[in-house]
């Protein structure tokens with residue numbers, strides 16, 4: 501059974517373009533790593549207020565990061581592990 505609710509939509513959430521969301525997604529990691537410039541942070545936080553999808557993504561990633569940090573290491577997780585986790589998260593967000 502294949503129910504495809506993800507038609508050929510050009511936008512993600514309302515008026516926000518996929519491009520904006522794509523950029524926001526990339527910056528989420530920078531925000532979580534506190535590796536984001538103040539300007540980017542303002543833009544991203546504004547986007548998060550408008551976009552439920554990216555807000556959910558942010559919650560998901562910050563929770564995943566917290567759990568990983570608590571479980572595996574005090575400060576940093578291995579990049580390889582982080583990469584596989586964000587790959588998993590990206591799979592989940594296919595239905596955007």
Ligand SMILES: [Zn+2]
Nearest residue numbers: 521524551554
């Ligand atoms: Zn978005």
